[in-house]
Amino acid sequence: MQSGIQSSRARVEAGLGRRRRREIIFRVFGLAATMVGVFFLVAFFSTLIAKGSSAFVQTFLQLEVEYSEEALAPGGELDLEFADFDGIARAALRKKFSEVTTRNDRRELNRLISVGAGYQIRDAVISNPNLLGTTGMLEVPASANVDMLLKGNIDRDVPESQRPLSDQQIEWIDQLIADGSLVSKFNKALFVNGDSREPELAGIRGALMGSFYMLLITIALAFPIGAAAAIYLEEFAPKNRWADLIEVNINNLAAVPSIVFGLLGLAVFINWIGIPRSAPLVGGLVLSLLTLPVIIIAARAAIKAVPPSIREAAFGLGASKMQVVFHHVLPLAMPGMLTGAIIGMSRALGESAPLLMIGMVAFIVDVPASITDPATALPVQIYLWADSPERAFAERTSAAIIVLLGFLLLMNLAAVILRKKVERRW
Amino acid sequence: MVISSLKETGEYRRMTDMTQPKMIRDATTANAVKTGEPVVAGNKTVGNVRCANPFMVAENINVYYGDNHAIKDVTLEFAKNQVIALIGPSGCGKSTFLRCLNRMNDSIDSARVTGTITLDGQDIYSKDLDPVALRARVGMVFQKPNPFPKSIYDNVAYGPRIHGLANDRAELDDIVHTSLERAGLLKEVKDRLDEPGTGLSGGQQQRLCIARTIAVNPEVILMDEPCSALDPIATARIEDLMDELSENYAIVIVTHSMQQAARVSRRVAYFHLGHLIEVDDTDKIFTNPQHKLTDDYVTGRIG
Numbered sequence: 007m008q009s010g011i012q013s014s015r016a017r018v019e020a021g022l023g024r025r026r027r028r029e030i031i032f033r034v035f036g037l038a039a040t041m042v043g044v045f046f047l048v049a050f051f052s053t054l055i056a057k058g059s060s061a062f063v064q065t066f067l068q069l070e071v072e073y074s075e076e077a078l079a080p081g082g083e084l085d086l087e088f089a090d091f092d093g094i095a096r097a098a099l100r101k102k103f104s105e106v107t108t109r110n111d112r113r114e115l116n117r118l119i120s121v122g123a124g125y126q127i128r129d130a131v132i133s134n135p136n137l138l139g140t141t142g143m144l145e146v147p148a149s150a151n152v153d154m155l156l157k158g159n160i161d162r163d164v165p166e167s168q169r170p171l172s173d174q175q176i177e178w179i180d181q182l183i184a185d186g187s188l189v190s191k192f193n194k195a196l197f198v199n200g201d202s203r204e205p206e207l208a209g210i211r212g213a214l215m216g217s218f219y220m221l222l223i224t225i226a227l228a229f230p231i232g233a234a235a236a237i238y239l240e241e242f243a244p245k246n247r248w249a250d251l252i253e254v255n256i257n258n259l260a261a262v263p264s265i266v267f268g269l270l271g272l273a274v275f276i277n278w279i280g281i282p283r284s285a286p287l288v289g290g291l292v293l294s295l296l297t298l299p300v301i302i303i304a305a306r307a308a309i310k311a312v313p314p315s316i317r318e319a320a321f322g323l324g325a326s327k328m329q330v331v332f333h334h335v336l337p338l339a340m341p342g343m344l345t346g347a348i349i350g351m352s353r354a355l356g357e358s359a360p361l362l363m364i365g366m367v368a369f370i371v372d373v374p375a376s377i378t379d380p381a382t383a384l385p386v387q388i389y390l391w392a393d394s395p396e397r398a399f400a401e402r403t404s405a406a407i408i409v410l411l412g413f414l415l416l417m418n419l420a421a422v423i424l425r426k427k428v429e430r431r432w
Numbered sequence: 433m434v435i436s437s438l439k440e441t442g443e444y445r446r447m448t449d450m451t452q453p454k455m456i457r458d459a460t461t462a463n464a465v466k467t468g469e470p471v472v473a474g475n476k477t478v479g480n481v482r483c484a485n486p487f488m489v490a491e492n493i494n495v496y497y498g499d500n501h502a503i504k505d506v507t508l509e510f511a512k513n514q515v516i517a518l519i520g521p522s523g524c525g526k527s528t529f530l531r532c533l534n535r536m537n538d539s540i541d542s543a544r545v546t547g548t549i550t551l552d553g554q555d556i557y558s559k560d561l562d563p564v565a566l567r568a569r570v571g572m573v574f575q576k577p578n579p580f581p582k583s584i585y586d587n588v589a590y591g592p593r594i595h596g597l598a599n600d601r602a603e604l605d606d607i608v609h610t611s612l613e614r615a616g617l618l619k620e621v622k623d624r625l626d627e628p629g630t631g632l633s634g635g636q637q638q639r640l641c642i643a644r645t646i647a648v649n650p651e652v653i654l655m656d657e658p659c660s661a662l663d664p665i666a667t668a669r670i671e672d673l674m675d676e677l678s679e680n681y682a683i684v685i686v687t688h689s690m691q692q693a694a695r696v697s698r699r700v701a702y703f704h705l706g707h708l709i710e711v712d713d714t715d716k717i718f719t720n721p722q723h724k725l726t727d728d729y730v731t732g733r734i735g
Contacts, residue, residue, distance in 0.1 A: 313578075315574065315576055315578035316580060316581075318536070318572075318578065319574065319580065319644075320580070321567065322567060322572035322573075322574070322645070323568075323571070323594070323645070323648060324564050324566075324567035324568035324591065324648060325564070325590075325594050333590075333594075334580060338581065
């Protein structure tokens with residue numbers, strides 16, 4: 007017996023070194039895996055912020071604008087049809103460069119101002135007709151190329167033929183910088199405008215509103231339906247072959263590629279039911295279908311995690327099935343269900359493929375005012391801008407991604423706060 | 433011999449389940465029953481299953497979990513104002529039988545119960561009887577203290593609330609206070625009724641669960657090993673409590689502790705492999721059991 011104990015001890019000790027080595031190797035691998043993940047995350051965020059942050063400021067031209075009656079009110083009265091708002095902006099810029107006379111030069115000079123300048127003057131005059139005949143300082147957006155030059159995205163050293171600004175234009179810009187007419191300011195247009203062909207006027211407001219309406223529809227549909235389905239399946243449905251079949255299919259649905267849901271939306275909601283194309287209503291319906299399985303699975307897991315002892319206690323007191331579910335199971339499962347819902351929402355917010363199928367990829371300038379107006383969504387807007395050749399759209403793509411990530415972060419934060427609030431602290 | 437050598441009742445049960453008919457015959461021959469009767473399915477329980485003034489009567493109860501025959505033809509009567517203890521080795525079916533008495537087995541899909549159980553003359557498995565109404569009359573206390581994650585007050589008030597027993601807040605306050613008082617908990621918690629019930633100690637939690645049960649004013653209280661998760665001091669308090677409660681209620685307790693059964697109960701029912709082997713007055717079971725299996729169990733040779 008004694009020798010038996012000794013040989014066991016010897017064997018245990020002989021194996022110790024190997025066990026320790028294995029543990030160390032595993033730890034090293036784990037640490038390495040974590041480091042790789044962190045490295046890519048940091049790399050991703052730093053390039054994104056480096057590329058996108060410049061889009062939050064924008065170059066503006068300070069001009070002394072003369073609201074001449076001659077240009078604005080050729081018939082004696084303000085006439086929106088014939089008023090030459092662009093002309094006024096151009097004239098104001100030309101005043102700074104008296105040496106520019108030839109038609110070609112004038113055209114080149116005009117290209118330094120954004121077409122948005124004309125709209126801005128029009129809005130100013132419409133809101134305040136007393137401006138007619140007066141002169142005032144006005145800040146109008148410079149064209150995207152001027153902006154890019156100032157941000158260093160256009161290289162002065164490449165040959166003239168290979169850059170969007172001529173030597174002459176660069177010289178004018180330098181003069182404008184020297185006399186302080188070019189200023190960098192917060193890029194409000196990015197947040198208040200819809201999409202535009204002109205990068206300096208393009209904004210994400212339309213896409214944001216589109217995404218907002220869609221998420222509203224998605225949460226309003228997917229959470230109640232998902233929660234009801236989960237409660238029914240978990241608490242009330244008989245456990246038989248049909249229940250198993252439904253469970254398998256819900257799990258499969260969660261793994262269906264999202265574009266398939268887009269096709270379904272196109273076939274059913276647009277072609278069959280006849281909801282207008284590109285509308286957030288269709289998008290919301292499609293995203294609801296997409297998130298339903300996720301919500302159902304999360305909610306079922308949360309319901310399953312409620313300790314059976316609580317149910318038994320309630321049943322033992324004579325609570326009916328309904329009372330057990332609504333008084334005890336749901337309050338305990340709610341944090342998990344809400345977390346599942348918000349994870350589903352986050353997925354819906356970042357989804358673009360199904361939206362391409364239902365026409366939400368169109369170029370839409372107007373900010374949607376209702377759920378049936380044509381709209382795009384944030385991820386689709388990012389896709390559209392990433393596709394645009396203008397250099398200025400590159401930084402706006404990154405900026406839009408930053409905004410999208412910001413919203414995802416906010417939603418996850420909301421999930422955490424909601425969880426903390428709803429969760430029983432005992 | 434086979435049985436007594438296998439102290440692990442789980443192991444023993446598994447073996448017997450596989451070859452039940454043979455094993456039972458073996459067990460019968462190995463443990464010559466004192467009364468001379470073999471322990472085969474269908475045989476009568478030794479002792480006296482009847483009692484004076486029966487309040488709840490279980491006749492020929494069989495319970496099946498799918499193909500597993502868990503309770504075999506059990507007949508037992510319960511009297512008012514009396515504590516009866518169900519004892520037996522693990523897996524013998526005493527908890528299953530207990531859960532038949534308030535139809536808690538309903539929630540298990542594969543469970544099937546045959547036979548009749550009457551409460552005050554009324555068949556509790558009849559279609560007209562709602563299990564909700566039954567459970568208001570037959571309360572239950574579980575093995576592990578399971579207070580709701582709510583305040584102490586809400587724990588006790590939950591039953592009266594769902595059954596609409598109180599007309600106003602004052603009445604509800606009254607029910608909560610008397611229930612806590614009768615469960616011997618009021619003194620300890622009266623200043624913190626709005627604190628979570630789960631913050632109490634194990635023994636206090638179990639008394640809270642008892643208070644919660646008696647707040648509904650049941651006629652029978654089922655207790656499924658109510659002290660197995662408690663220390664001896666808390667156990668002693670619960671046992672005292674049972675003694676007091678037996679003045680007003682019929683109490684059925686499942687326990688693994690024979691000392692506890694001896695202390696708290698007036699009658700004892702010994703279960704073995706789904707059979708009800710012997711029922712009699714407590715002192716008789718512990719001093720002079722009629723059946724060999726009961727004798728083996730109470731003297732510690734099996735179980």
